[in-house]
Amino acid sequence: MTAPFLAIDWGTTNRRVYRIENGAVAATERDDRGVAAMQSRGFEQELAAIRERCGDLPVLMAGMVGSTIGWREAAYVAVPAGIEVLAANCLSIDARTAIVPGIAVDTEQRSDVMRGEEVQLLGAVAAGLVPRDAMLCQPGTHCKWAAITRGEVTSFTTAMTGEMFAMLRAHSVLARQMTAPVAAGPAFVDGVRQGAKRDLGATLFGIRAGGVLGRLAEDDAASFASGALIGSDVAARLAEGGDRDFHILADPELGGLYRLAIETLGGSARIVDSHAAFVAGITAIQELRA
Amino acid sequence: MTAPFLAIDWGTTNRRVYRIENGAVAATERDDRGVAAMQSRGFEQELAAIRERCGDLPVLMAGMVGSTIGWREAAYVAVPAGIEVLAANCLSIDARTAIVPGIAVDTEQRSDVMRGEEVQLLGAVAAGLVPRDAMLCQPGTHCKWAAITRGEVTSFTTAMTGEMFAMLRAHSVLARQMTAPVAAGPAFVDGVRQGAKRDLGATLFGIRAGGVLGRLAEDDAASFASGALIGSDVAARLAEGGDRDFHILADPELGGLYRLAIETLGGSARIVDSHAAFVAGITAIQELRA
Incomplete structure (x- = not known):
């Protein structure tokens, strides 16, 4: 010991x-x-x-x-x-x-x-x-995705997902719309699907247009934006091939958003206690x- | 008259x-x-x-x-x-x-x-x-891409490309690297190619990692970031199908960056005087x- x-x-x-x-x-x-x-x-x-x-x-x-x-x-x-x-x-x-x-x-x-x-x-x-061969995900300001092979980190990718969300909410044309807290509901899932199939630049401006045209409720804007960013991130990782079963090192709230996005896009995920890790x-x- | x-x-x-x-x-x-x-x-x-x-x-x-x-x-x-x-x-x-x-x-x-x-x-x-059937592009804070059919705007897409660049340069972890002016050179073209094939969140964090590991020169960071954002925008428009020949309404500097990105990704483009238009x-x- x-x-x-x-x-x-x-x-x-x-x-x-x-x-x-x-x-x-x-x-x-x-x-x-x-x-x-x-x-x-x-x-x-x-x-x-x-x-x-x-x-x-x-x-x-x-x-x-x-x-x-x-x-x-x-x-x-x-x-x-x-x-x-x-x-x-x-x-x-x-x-x-x-x-x-x-x-x-x-x-x-x-x-x-x-x-x-x-x-x-x-x-x-x-x-x-987690198993000694696994795909791990650590959401956050800079989201980390790591491939573990025989107990070693063999490759990883960082995406600026959390930082981009924070910038959009604080400094962008969308800031006035993104006031409500992010909820793991239909607007988030819709954002995940759109973020997965379209470029971020156009998907995100859709929030502004949807607000102006009355097609996106004010309370849904932050959730949709979070979904679009996480959806873009998850879709890119899934497109890289490999295991579609992820282990998420995070608190249940943020980890839950990533799990929902992964499941929405056809993968599976479970949340692991990051402090214990x-x-x-x-x-x-x-x-x-x- | x-x-x-x-x-x-x-x-x-x-x-x-x-x-x-x-x-x-x-x-x-x-x-x-x-x-x-x-x-x-x-x-x-x-x-x-x-x-x-x-x-x-x-x-x-x-x-x-x-x-x-x-x-x-x-x-x-x-x-x-x-x-x-x-x-x-x-x-x-x-x-x-x-x-x-x-x-x-x-x-x-x-x-x-x-x-x-x-x-x-x-x-x-x-x-x-421009012809009465054409694809038009207006770069800027919110880049507009419009399909003109028989002289009418039949569809258009807005991407937050310029605004995302400004936010990254002013507020992100990349801000300290993005100090040099954007140049239409190799770093921009490299950014275009990476932005076209990979998600923005990961491509942009690559700027931070490339700086830390000494693989991306300080002077190239802003050009690479601009290339990645414009490359993501252009690639998404090209993927939507339709005409690959674009008319860009812009000043020669910004218009030139979009033209270079479009040409890098297999399209063609010419610049049109936006004030005259x-x-x-x-x-x-x-x-x-x-």
């Missing part, structure tokens, strides 16, 4: 600390002290404060803390990448403080990167939450490093 | 006034007193000032001035719509002041609207700048109303 340690999921805007004892979460805290909120040279002080609050223990971090805008850069590891490769390539800050590297698709044909999500993905495998992944890496 | 009149292309952010005598532009002015800059009840005063500056003449207006955020709403006319239908459905403000209606696709299957562009489209036909269209409508 791994000795007690602190695991930190340190992203751009949020941070979550877990004290892990005997492979289980003994304590946790979450705040908005993400990488973007740090002053230069603030990381050392921050970590000292975390150790004071949560325990004077070894620390293993993952996420944007290891990026060029983070504490120090932990170089990306190229796919295929399993949990052993992550453990072998951690960046040591000092004898009891380290950062897990991100992973990359880095070929002539295609570039893609992730940082933090790889711990969830491989943790889900390590904990037996992270804890399993970071614990497995810490064990391998011991 | 039509009696002298003032034609106003009154959009959301810009306004252009033409004094038209003997079918030609005798004087013109352009400013940023668009509809969005008007106070309520400001339109009458604005128009009085325009008549003082440009001539105490009949006035025919087109564009967002006829929308719900404009002076008064000139109801949309459904396609198919020719120049006669526009002339017959102008909204009279008073005996010598009128607004040209917009046009709409308004069916169970699809909603689309335009306001202002229809004058250019049908003006290009009226002036013989507007003047021909508004003059033809005024003539029919006389």
Whole structure:
């Protein structure tokens, strides 16, 4: 069993600390002290404060803390990448403080990167939450789709789905229409179908036109837009071939939207606890490093 | 020959006034007193000032001035719509002041609207700048693609291409990369090809990943993003079938990017003077109303 340690999921805007004892979460805290909120040279002080609050223990971090805008850069590891490769390539800050590297698709044909999500993905495998051959999906600002083969991430694709939704709602001609919360109902499903068969640029302007012509209710605009974006994302992944059975690492609300979109377009999906996956992944890496 | 009149292309952010005598532009002015800059009840005063500056003449207006955020709403006319239908459905403000209606696709299957562009489209036909059966393209914030059949607009599609580019450059994770001006070079063409074959969400995140991994030069990011968005737009229109020979109503710079994208994806295109098209269209409508 791994000795007690602190695991930190340190992203751009949020941070979550877990004290892990005997492979289980003994304590946790979450705040908005993400990488973007740090002053230069603030990381050392921050970590000292975390150790004071949560325990004077070894620390293993993952996420944007290891990026060029983070504490120090932990170089990306190229796919295929399993949990052993992550453990072998951690960046040591000092004898009891380290950062897990991100992973990359880095070929002539295609570039893609992730940082933090790889711990969830491989943790889900390590904990037996998903099969060792599976298609995983992590919805969010930048939605990740990963192919797992014999327990390793062999390929992945990132789509800016969540960020595009946020931009449209905050800054576009559609902003005035997109005021209601997104609901997993008929407008969302209609958006999924349209987003799957038509280009996004035209599908999205249809929201404006449908509003002007009285064919799209004000309350449905945000749901339709979300459906169109997620539908475009899901349809593209399904068109790439491969397994149509997905495992979604997400909370039930956002995960439920992706599941509905996948099912609407002929695939199947189940939702997996993403926090449990992270804890399993970071614990497995810490064990391998011991 | 039509009696002298003032034609106003009154959009959301810009306004252009033409004094038209003997079918030609005798004087013109352009400013940023668009509809969005008007106070309520400001339109009458604005128009009085325009008549003082440009001539105490009949006035025919087109564009967002006829929308719900404009002076008064000139109801949309459904396609198919020719120049006669526009002339017959102008909204009279008073005996010598009128607004040209917009046009709409308004069916169970699809909603689309335009306001202002229809004058250019049908003006290009009226002036013989394009054939009476043709595919027209008006790039911009909301790019319009119109099928002209026997001189009438029989169908059209709007894509939010320009607006999406502006949002990405101003508000997205890509903003820091998209600082160079867009150039009609290899990075743009590469973006066109990728945007044509892959979903936008993934293609656009590739810019971020390509930057992080050093595979996309900083100076190329904006050009690649523009290419991806325009490529997605063009590919979708080409996939809809029909004529692959396009007439682009635009200035040479933006029109040139669309032409390059169309040619890259196997179509052909020529650029048509959009100001000449507007003047021909508004003059033809005024003539029919006389």
